[in-house]
Amino acid sequence: MSVSDRKVQERAAREELILGHARGFLLRRGFQDWNMEQLAGAVNYAKGTLYLHFESKEDLCLAVATRALRERADLFERASRFTGRTRERIRAIGFACCEFACSHPDYFKVELMLKSASFWEKATETRRQAHQMEGARCFRLVHEIVKEGMRAGDLPHDRMTSESVAFALIAVTVGSHIMSLEPAMKLVAGIEDPIRTVRQNQDLMCDGLGWRPLLADWDYSATDARLRREIFSTATWCDPVTIAG
């Protein structure tokens, strides 16, 4: 058993090594600007060995993306342990999302790549499911807080379903992130601090949903300070200032 065990472990370690290097390639150079030969060279294995772990280049990249998405879901989970009014708690998720975006600056670019059908099709069923599972985990964590907000009476429950509310929050966040990474948009719209813009838009959407206490009725900078202290003491980015007024 010991020999077999060691082999399993070695295999896992090698997979980790490959994924790590692939992540570097993917984030720094996109999908096209490197090939499997180069990756094989980088990890000091032959090309064929890579294919013992991954069925295709797409499969490998999906695995990289799923790993990142899992980290994201983990951050969401940490954030959802934050205590306070429900709107403070959904804010924690927004914070977590931005924390993630900062430590994985090019993640959304990779995520966009996955949306292309041909890409998705070339990946293993197992890996597709794994990715969807992590995505669903993120959704569920948001959805739970939305439902609690409705139960608590902070959020109107007669206008929209809780799922639609969760969807709206996710849409505004993803949209803001994606539009932020467009250099042209930064220029045209004069966005200096993309992350701040994302959080601002999340706040606006929460206000639009009527999620109390509204931005004007609560000191959310205090919430952020507490959040940073209690949950994200290791956060890597500066507190964005909330909308004036």
Added chain:
Amino acid sequence: MSVSDRKVQERAAREELILGHARGFLLRRGFQDWNMEQLAGAVNYAKGTLYLHFESKEDLCLAVATRALRERADLFERASRFTGRTRERIRAIGFACCEFACSHPDYFKVELMLKSASFWEKATETRRQAHQMEGARCFRLVHEIVKEGMRAGDLPHDRMTSESVAFALIAVTVGSHIMSLEPAMKLVAGIEDPIRTVRQNQDLMCDGLGWRPLLADWDYSATDARLRREIFSTATWCDPVTIAG
């Protein structure tokens, strides 16, 4: 001159033919699932001839996308001629955007493709600029109405810059469209009518921005009816019901 004129015209006609077929390929099969040989066959020209018009496959696809984006900007322009309160007018743009999304169901998928760096790099500078110009046109049309809303006092002008407001509206729209075309999300969030969801989210964002008259204070279904009558009498989709309450 007549001979030369004819040649120019023939060349333009052929480019049109190629773009038309490429559009079909791109929307129906994505970027990978067809090759230049097949496209050449479809238009009854040799592969080399395609390269007399376009520098690369990416260049060709960017041209297709830009053509669609131009239609989108044209619709925005038509929408911005709508009269009424400024929030009604921004609603017209939202309507135009959805009208466009309905007639080009896979446009956003193609647009996503363009965000990959390697794609963008392989296209001609001219075509890149053309695409950015149409994008900027869309932004400008939104921005104009935002500025007018601030001038008219319908939209607070002391909280955010007009650019940030335009950005927020675009982000929520793009994000909603993109998330809508994810089949998993439809399942998890129970989205039946994606377009309705997009408009709903636009409404929520406008409310969040404090753009008066708020959803609850105005009969926007009447606005939609007028919009449909006066501007988009040829619209292809059903009026979405606004949020209850």
Added chain:
DNA sequence: CCCCACTATTGACCATTGGTCAATAGTGGA
């Protein structure tokens, strides 16, 4: 009407690269 110079078009060819698999090196138990 023919001819020639010039242009337009072609498709065989090339280079790159994702993916395969027969050959080889390595390993551990007898």
Added chain:
DNA sequence: TCCACTATTGACCAATGGTCAATAGTGGGG
């Protein structure tokens, strides 16, 4: 030490984006 089995390799294949020398087509001038 040897053998049977596994792990690893990299030469090879097929697909495809892109090129360019060869060929077909064209129109003006004689």
